[in-house]
Amino acid sequence: MRSPSESFAESAAERVQDSGQSVAELEARNVREPSRMRRNRATGMLLAAALVVVVVAVDILFFRGGRWFWERLAANVGIVFVFGTLYFSLPAMRRRG
Secondary structure, three states, rough: OOOOHHHHHHHHHHHHHHHHHHHHHHHHHHHHHHHHHHHHHHHHHHHHHHHHHHHHHHHHHHOOOOOOOHHHHHHHHHHHHHHHHHHHHHHHHHHOO
């Protein structure tokens, strides 16, 4: 029975052979990946902070009383949907152009 590390090494070797790239090219790409991950994490954190600011601002500006529960809930859900759409569409837009 093979250990998980052996099967992982074999599948990684197969992927290298299937990709047609040299090991040096793949290693160079892997060196750049952490910076991309940091940038994606920073983008996500910035978008989350903007989401909180927008939700709080809309609540304060438009729904000051306690009698607007359903309207406030609908507005907040709508804002979250808009930010979710932005979050998932920005990487696709960056890849295209």
